[in-house]
Amino acid sequence: MIKQALDTLAAALLLLNGIGALYGGINLILHRDGSSIQLSPHWLLHSPFTDYLIPGIILFVANGLLSISAFTALIMQLKNYAYFVLAQGAILTGWIVIQMYLIQTVHPLHLILGCMGLTLIILGLILSKKY
Numbered sequence: 001m002i003k004q005a006l007d008t009l010a011a012a013l014l015l016l017n018g019i020g021a022l023y024g025g026i027n028l029i030l031h032r033d034g035s036s037i038q039l040s041p042h043w044l045l046h047s048p049f050t051d052y053l054i055p056g057i058i059l060f061v062a063n064g065l066l067s068i069s070a071f072t073a074l075i076m077q078l079k080n081y082a083y084f085v086l087a088q089g090a091i092l093t094g095w096i097v098i099q100m101y102l103i104q105t106v107h108p109l110h111l112i113l114g115c116m117g118l119t120l121i122i123l124g125l126i127l128s129k130k131y
Helices: 002-030 053-075 081-103 108-128
Strands: none
Touching: 002 081, 002 108, 053 081, 053 108, 081 108
16 A cells, blocks of 8 residues: 555656656757746856757656656556666756756756655655565
């Protein structure tokens, strides 16, 4: 019963992150200036990027496709799916920390997504234990 609740929470977080990252990533790929999702080019001043193309590709793949892959592994109850949950939590948390460092600001969404990443790490650790 507890495992099912933890699986459900992990699935919801992975799906939410995956869909959001696919949406954001494709928007940044198609609109390199960030205008389609109200991102200022000013935020790139302290980064190695001149536009949002590369961050968009990374977002799409690392937090979009990989999150959906982890979600799929969880839903299919593949062996060791918990490690995919844990890894996606680490990727999301790393993405947020690096993003805050590069843009030199903290947005409330950073805190929300950072907490999501940490929660996925914790869920992955708990679910990796044999029940």
